[in-house]
Amino acid sequence: MKVPHVLAAAVLASTILLPATPALAGLPEGHQPPGLAKQDTLRWVAPKDVKIGTAVAGGGHHETQGYPDPFTFDQEYRQRLAAEFNSISPENQLKWEFVHPEQGVYRFAEMDAIVQFAQENKQVVRGHTLFWHSQNPAWLEQGNFSKDELRAILKDHIQTVVGRYAGKIQQWDVANEIFNDNGTLRTTDNIWIRELGPEIIADAFRWAHEADPEAKLFFNDYGVEGINAKSNAYLELIPRLQAQGVQVDGFAIQGHLSTRYGFPGDLQANLQRFDDLGLETAITEIDVRMDVPVGTEPTAAQLKQQAGYYQRALEACITVDECNSFTIWGFTDKYSWVPVFFAGEGEATVMEEDFTRKPAYYALQDTLESASPGRGNR
Ligand code: G3I
DSSP: OOOOHHHHHHHHHHOSOOOOOOOOTTSOGGGSOTTOOGGGSHHHHSOTTOEEEEEEOOSGGGGGSSSOOHHHHOHHHHHHHHHHOSEEEESSTTSHHHHOOBTTBOOOHHHHHHHHHHHHTTOEEEEEEEEOSSSOOHHHHTOOOOHHHHHHHHHHHHHHHHHHTTTTOSEEEEEESOBOTTSOBOTTTOHHHHHHOTHHHHHHHHHHHHHOTTSEEEEEESSOSSSSHHHHHHHHHHHHHHHTTOOOOEEEEOOEEETTSOOOTTHHHHHHHHHTTTOEEEEEEEEEEEEOOTTOOOOHHHHHHHHHHHHHHHHHHHHSTTEEEEEESOSBGGGOSHHHHSTTEEOOSSBOTTOOBOHHHHHHHHHHHHHSTTOOOO
16 A cells, blocks of 8 residues: 555654564564565575675655655565665665755664664665765755865764764765766765865765774775776775775775666676775675666566676676675665656666566576575575
8 A cells, every 4th residue: 555655754754663673584484574485585595705785765766756665664675675685775864965954963763773674684784875976965065164164064974974873884885976987086066075175085084984993984886887987096096095094995886787788798807906906895786777668568588688787797796805795776676766767767676566576686596596505694
């Protein structure tokens, strides 16, 4: 049943008491989604050193859709989230406009609930994101702040948010999408770089490290699957920051792919050159969209092509030593961002809207299983 969005928002606003979450994975079979054995999940077959993750739907485009907050209200969604994955990432719930909607006012209830869910279900959490050009609140983007004030605002945000979840967030996308496709820094649309200069990037990492010395700190971007001007820019920047004593632990590739374009065949080689620098790598937001005109279903050939992309991306990650985290940007088409952004495209995730598994799901499951046959994970 669909709950009107306005009603759902009112319910959410009026309650801090989010529904209790049974700890699912690894616990009594009765808590698994009906008919789903814990051995028949992605996290169970994943190699011990590879986290298999998903974004947790909420905020962003969901707020304009005709359903209530998925993480809070969709019980089957929650069960599968717990059962299938051992890493979760807030899709929007840690972005500035969501978590810091007014100056000095933080909204932590949703993220607290996600972190609690992760702990109950023995999952790690990826933090996304602290320093970005997008989804910033109007008070920040349209405020008339001096350079000193802006610097203080950023420092306070990073220390407050990272500090709150210290010890509970394994990896942070400290800086997201800081380069243009041609490898130049985003000096116009990124407020921090524009107003405070490129040196502020190092400060963001320093402040995050101070707030949680154990967390792994990453750069994260799209369009860097292959060897190109943008990925080259990261390959040059990261060692330069490290030489200045700045802790940068990893380079993350989002992986928003489309069957319109060929698979980025140099993905593994690209991951490897960052690995060769001694960095961790990760795939953080993979999905594979396809053309599905309204009222049509994907063909078997399209689904097969999609499965091949997911499989090749996962194989690339597994093959590279320190690629330890593979996250899909949502696991069901029910909540995918893709059709909202790309008219006529969709079907980008590994499950149908009713959670039926697609060939892409089985491609991931088989690939994980063959990387570590018979191991049996949590
Ligand atoms: O801010 C506007 C608001 O002013 C307007 O009234 C409203 C009405 O449509 O839209 C608001 O923008 C929405 C935005 O979230 C901010 O809440 C967009 O419509 C909505 O589509 C957007 O969605 C999120 C998107 O990031 C924004 O960039 C998606 O939920 C989220 O999945 C997506 O995630 C990003 C990663 O964080 C970074 N990598 C790319 C990935 C996919 O875009």
